[in-house]
Amino acid sequence: MEIKLISSENNSIIKHIKSLQLKKQRVRHLQFTVEGVRIVEECLKHNGDIEYVIFSEELHQVQGGSDLLNKVSSKGHTIYQLPSQLFSKLATTESPQGIMAVVNMKNSSLEDLKFEDVDNLFFVILDRIQDPGNMGTIIRTAESAKVDAVIITKGSVDPYNSKTLRATMGAIFHLPIIQCDNDVWIEYLKQKNVELIAADLDTDKTYIDIDYNKNIGIVIGNEANGINSNILSSVDERVIIPILGKIESLNASVAAGILIYKAAEEKHLRKV
Structure with missing residues (x-):
């Protein structure tokens, strides 16, 4: 040595x-x-x-x-x-x-993405997520659910800072992480017939009311302010995770985990 x-x-x-x-x-x-x-x-x-x-x-x-x-x-x-x-x-x-x-770093742009299956694509989009723990946990969850790539918008915490990296528990090496300075990713996904599903409080449709078994991108917004209005205007579905107790909302990483695994259930788990 x-x-x-x-x-x-x-x-x-x-x-x-x-x-x-x-x-x-x-x-x-x-x-x-x-x-x-x-x-x-x-x-x-x-x-x-x-x-x-x-x-x-x-x-x-x-x-x-x-x-x-x-x-x-x-x-x-x-x-x-x-x-x-x-x-x-x-x-x-x-x-x-x-x-x-x-x-x-690997997979630093949308152009680097290559997929074997183009009929059941699965993306997670993180819009201005600020907390390193949330960011890392969502990346870890995305990898565990066989997400194809995580797209991160401008204004988000850096996925490569030390706290975020520790929270990913190594998942950062398993799937593409794409950081975008503009909304070009929306057109990229639309061209691949990816339907955007946004976690949003301003809707009556729950997360169990829609079909995930297609090309989808799950959008998770900023912890305090939700999803940027420009992105929200481009989504195909808005869904809410019902709050049964007395709190007002869920932690971003928890909400992401629920939606990601609901999608994984229909895309992968029911086929096992």
Whole structure:
């Protein structure tokens, strides 16, 4: 195993990793970092495009840490070892496990999308979702329900920030994540005969009243303000999840989970 040593905070690798804590630098370089044994292992397992890996001695004290380092080496990835103190300065978790990977982004545009089945497409569109936990949880749920891609509108939290990545539990490596600065995605989906289904409080039609067994895109809006009016005017169906208790609304990730799995029930589960 070839390991390169870095001891200086002024090293260009260290400076680059620090810069990736900022969204504008992640966008500029089309790279992000993942930290911790589990998510690095998921990245490796699902052929994430790893640029290089850094680690500290603490990794050998973590269950599965040494084995993971061997797996990284066997894949031919460049490995750098850092002193514990230097690694801690780069870590985004309270109790660092001593491993981090710099990863190249994939599927960054609509044009990159390729589908084997064009008759039963399944998209999730997240409009200005702000909470990293909600964003990551919805991506995780989307992957578990065999969604084809997640489309994220301008004004949403960055899906590649550290909190969101942890909430995805590795799902970020399994399906395309498309960030759009405008509403061009609407026309893209319309051209593929995808019907947009919006979670909306201003309707009497419930989520169990419609057919999901076709090309669909489920739209989930901002936690406080709902779906942007421009997008809402383009949807084919508006549905509500009835509130049976005394609260006013559901958490965005919970609402998304209900709709995503209702669609999965008709698209996949009933056919098993």
